[in-house]
Amino acid sequence: MKLNRQWTWFHRLGSPRWFYQKTQCWLPWLGAIAAILLVTGLVWGLAFAPPDARQGNSFRIIYLHVPASFLALAGYYLMAIAGAVGLIWRIKLSFMLMKSAATIGAALTFIALFTGAVWGKPTWGAYWVWDARITSMLILLFLYLGMLVLRHAFTNHESANKASAILGLVGTVNVPIIYKSVDWWQTLHQPATIKLTSAPSMHPDMFAPLLVMILGFYCFYALALILFTRAEILERERRASWVRELVAEKQGGL
Amino acid sequence: MHPIRRQRLQWVALIVVAASIAAALMAYMLGQNASYFYAPSQIVAGEAPIGVNIRAGGMVVEGSVDRSMDSLEVSFIVTDGLENLQVTYSGILPDLFAEGEAAIAAGKLDSKQILQATxxxxxxxxxxxxxxxxxTISEAYQRKQQHQPEPQEALQ
Amino acid sequence: MQFDNVQQLLVMDGHGVYVWSAVFVSVCVLIGLIIRPLRQHRRAIKKIARELNLKKTGKLTGNSQEASDASNT
Structure with a gap:
């Protein structure tokens, strides 16, 4: 009995209506925090952090490159888990989150690759190298894009969701490969600066703005995920009575 | 959990495990075939093919960088601590290229075992x-190096 | 600040082109990630409002079945 009640709670959490109404008041806060953190971190990192002893000022690209890569990888797990929950419990909201996460993930992976290329030119001497880290990151971009493109192959919305969730799950193996690629293969890419197990191999004056940027990107990610999902909810549920009431109310207010 | 859901969960787990095994196998094969990268000692031992595009790398030997006066021609020696490899290159070197630092050169090996880097x-x-x-760190390092021989002498 | 003036901040000892192009592209992508869902949201609301108005004036008929199968899972 008690177990049953727990599952109903779980299903209520998966209701698009609940999500839409609950997240409404979070948006301005999340937006403000993300904007403050990102602007502070960027100004600090670009203008106030000391230059690197060997790389000079080109190292400042790290303040975009590392946070974007972080979230591109963490976001993949979020997306894959959302897909798995959707496959097992058939929760619509879960698939909507998955689709939103795929769009954001693709954009962040693109940022990581672009900033990496622009950083590589002055430091390594090449925009692009077929090195294990960079190649596996490119595969991540294709996985994200593949999930979005695959949806168009299906006319049935449900099978589109299922197919892209399966592709997402298969792709999860790529994430640890990306993370460990710098240790497993001879790569041009340097090993991780920030590790869970030890102190960052970076001077505190340079690390502080990086930390601010990473936190800023996390908040930004949450904000973008909520915004995309809310738009998706309205589109998918536009015939549901609560959406109609909501729109009618808004119209009445105008 | 509902039996159907449990079955779906099993399917999901199966997909993840199967994909992981496939990826692990691919990674293993890649590791076996990653011989396009050679250390100087491998090249001196004759393991690297001649006239084929390869990569070689190591630390640039101090004082070995020889820049031509009238062109972008440059030659230097890389080492892996065991053997040395002569590299010639024509072009702009990256900012971080320096003696005593790691560098990777891609190009073809000629018959004299000199890497013609592209x-x-x-x-x-x-x-x-x-x-x-x-x-500060390098100063401290130098100071430490200068001071190190003294206690050894004292011991003797 | 690490730079004496704005000119130096922009040039960054010759690395400015790389740093600022990375910043420009990243910021554009990030802004796009906020604007796109907001637009999508507004468009969805407009669409629903139009459907509602049509229904009210009675121009839209025979759509009741579609409306009923959109219930929650």
Whole structure:
């Protein structure tokens, strides 16, 4: 009995209506925090952090490159888990989150690759190298894009969701490969600066703005995920009575 | 959990496990075939093919960089601590290319075991520090090196 | 600040082109990630409002079945 009640709670959490109404008041806060953190971190990192002893000022690209890569990888797990929950419990909201996460993930992976290329030119001497880290990151971009493109192959919305969730799950193996690629293969890419197990191999004056940027990107990610999902909810549920009431109310207010 | 859902969960787990095994196998094969990268000692031992595009890398030997006066022609020696490899290159070297630092050269090996590089890349590590800190560290390092022989002498 | 003036901040000892192009592209992508869902949201609301108005004036008929199968899972 008690177990049953727990599952109903779980299903209520998966209701698009609940999500839409609950997240409404979070948006301005999340937006403000993300904007403050990102602007502070960027100004600090670009203008106030000391230059690197060997790389000079080109190292400042790290303040975009590392946070974007972080979230591109963490976001993949979020997306894959959302897909798995959707496959097992058939929760619509879960698939909507998955689709939103795929769009954001693709954009962040693109940022990581672009900033990496622009950083590589002055430091390594090449925009692009077929090195294990960079190649596996490119595969991540294709996985994200593949999930979005695959949806168009299906006319049935449900099978589109299922197919892209399966592709997402298969792709999860790529994430640890990306993370460990710098240790497993001879790569041009340097090993991780920030590790869970030890102190960052970076001077505190340079690390502080990086930390601010990473936190800023996390908040930004949450904000973008909520915004995309809310738009998706309205589109998918536009015939549901609560959406109609909501729109009618808004119209009445105008 | 509902039996149907349990079955779906099993399917999901199966997909993840199967994909992981496939990827692990591919990674293993890649590791076996990653011989397009050669260390100088492998090249001296004759393991690298001649006239084929390969990559070689190591630390640039101090004082070995020889820049031509009238062109972008440059030659240097890389070492892996065991053997040396002569590299010639014509082009602009990356900012981080320096003596005593790691570099990777891509190109063809000629019959005299000189690597005719078409690309030279500099590798840097994961440490970032401001110039002043780097100066202090290298000063401290030098001081330590200078002081080190003394206790040994005292022991003798 | 690490730079004496704005000119130096922009040039960054010759690395400015790389740093600022990375910043420009990243910021554009990030802004796009906020604007796109907001637009999508507004468009969805407009669409629903139009459907509602049509229904009210009685121009839209025979759509009741579609409306009923959109219930929650």
């Amino acid at each position: 690309q030279v890349l500099a590798k840097h590590d994961e440490n970032y520090m401001p110039p002043e800190v780097a100066d």
